Amino acid sequence: MGVGGTLEYISDLMSSGHNHKKKRKQLQTVDLKVRMDCDGCELKVKKAMSSLSGVKSVDINRKQQKVSVTGYVEANKVLKKAKSTGKKAEIWPYVPYNLVAQPYAVQAYDKKAPPGYVRKVENPSTGTVTRYEDPYTTMFSDDNPNACSVM
Secondary structure: HHHHHHHHHHHHHHHHHOOOOOOOOOEEEEEEEEEOOOOOOOOOHHHHOOOOOEEEEEEEEEOEEEEEEEEEEOOOHHHHHHHHOOEEEEEOOEHHHHHHHOOOOOOOOOOOOOEEEEOOOOOOOOOOOOOOOOOHHHHHHOOOOOOOOOO
């Protein structure tokens, strides 16, 4: 700890007579999917997001229906504020398709996703994939110890 950190720590100890420690928010970016049709919708959402305390910037991409809020905010409060505008809103459900193990599984694939994105799925249930092995390729393989006996 530097001098500034030490002084801040001592100041916190002296000023708080009770053990209630104030929790500091981290600088983060919250991405939302918000249904916006026109410039008016976009302006309404931008004003609402900017009015939250701790917000540093609001970026809106209407084509992707994506709102990115950067600042000292909590995701659930940002989502609640977005829903208060009367628009349909949810936490951004998409990730780049190369980060998903099975991007074209039924749960992950979404036609409404922006190009290059699929829906974020925690555990995609793998369907029954049957793999057909040709018996003749393994019969004459170098890994098969009985390959010579067939010839």
